[in-house]
Amino acid sequence: MLAGLLFVGLGIVGAFLPVMPSTVFFIIAAVFFARSNPVWEAKIMNHPKIGPPIRAFRERGAIARSAKIAAVTAMAISSVISAFLLHGWWRFAPAGVCALCAVFILTRPNE
Known part of the structure; x- marks a missing residue:
């Protein structure tokens, strides 16, 4: 609880x-x-x-199309910002995690 x-x-x-x-x-x-x-x-x-x-x-397992667009857009923006702010191989880690999350979100049916 x-x-x-x-x-x-x-x-x-x-x-x-x-x-x-x-x-x-x-x-x-x-x-x-x-x-x-x-x-x-x-x-x-x-x-x-x-x-x-x-x-x-x-x-x-449905997600609204507008929610999918908002989520994937926010993840793309945060991945680009992270790539500029982080150094070394870490700079690509957020983009990798976001890409996996985006695949999950985009493969859900539309609400």
């Missing part, structure tokens, strides 16, 4: 910070609440704003 609360907190912060996703944290919170507090899981799942994308991901 504590982990679920932590991820809800991160999701709330992510709702106000443009560089931090919120839906991912609410999905993780719902997973933790499914085992510890089904009432809170239902509140997340039935929330009018955050519930539909979470249900779509849980039921079909």
Whole structure:
């Protein structure tokens, strides 16, 4: 339950910070609440704003096209910035991780 609360907190912060996703944290919170507090899981799942994308991901693994574009764009920008700021072979590590994440995101069905 504590982990679920932590991820809800991160999701709330992510709702106000443009560089931090919120839906991912609410999905993780719902997973933790499914085992510890089904009432809170239902509140997340039935929330009018955050519930539909979470249900779509849980039921079909679907991600909205606009969310895919935003995520991949943000990862590309952060990879370029990291390549300029880091030195040595580390400069390519963020781009590699982002590329793997982008492949996962882009292979999910559209919502």
